Amino acid sequence: MQYHKNTNGFTLFEVMVGITIGVMLLGVVLSIYTLSVKSLSSTQNRAEAVQNGRIVLERLTRDIRQSRDIATILPPDDTNPLNPPPNEIIVQDGHNTQLLQYVRYYLNGTDLYRQVLQYHFVDEPTVLVNYDAEDEFGNPPISTTISDQLVGQYIDDIDYYGVDLITVVVTLSKGSVTHVTTTSIFGRNL
């Protein structure tokens, strides 16, 4: 073996050029990876916000459109700061005509719940009455929760306004994504 004749290895210069190119490529690949992760997260957040907005509007549309009475007093528009739109709404259930009950949509944090309520007086628990009924002493009825279910998530704000035509504006946010959607509903039985 003649070690001094070995010319097969890499020179320092070659190694440095190789490492530089390799690091540059790794940097590009890493930045693409980071971009794709960010893009994935924003896409997922937006998809979830849009999906929840759609679910919320569909559920509300179904209940308000069929309802025979809107128990919540709503402002005519959302422009009067002295009469702002409420964040919850109670409507009479229009799908079960045999049963006098109400559907309440309310926010719990960023979750929207759909609660089914029945009203009755203390001494007559089997007789269902209107939400605004009064007994002979002028007392309001008590309410019983029949069901209480989560309908939508990631809701920052939900507003209801309008008299015959009820407008719902939902603001959702997940991560850095904010999605605002709206629709109007005409109650066919109001």
Place this chain on the structure above:
Amino acid sequence: MDTRKHTINTKGIGLIEVVISVTVLAVGLFGLLQAFPHGVQAEKDIEFASIASYLAQAKLEELATLSYDEITPGTLESGAHANSNTDSPFYNFLRTTTVELLDENLTASVTDIGFKKISVVITWPPVLGGEQQTTELVTMISKR
């Protein structure tokens, strides 16, 4: 062991080859990068399409409050802002509502036989340039 002398290494990768392969890789990665703006655009367009269909539905509900005779044939509004407030997220959604009389074959007609077609078109500006995006909802109403 003497044969080692003759094996002069000529099988390595030359600079030209490295440059070519890096260029090919760079072109490929660049092509990959183009996918992200398109992905974001598609996602935004889907969000706007969802909003637009609810805005169109809101207009149909508004017309549902009117009777058959109150809905007059013609263009009810053309390119109206879905919300006239410039701060509103719905300001850039433009709405055109037209009402047409229909005959018994459900084609456009000039005489009123008790059929009307309402179409609501919502347009909104695209996210990354290109053509206006459009969604349309159509319904028919009859005289009762």
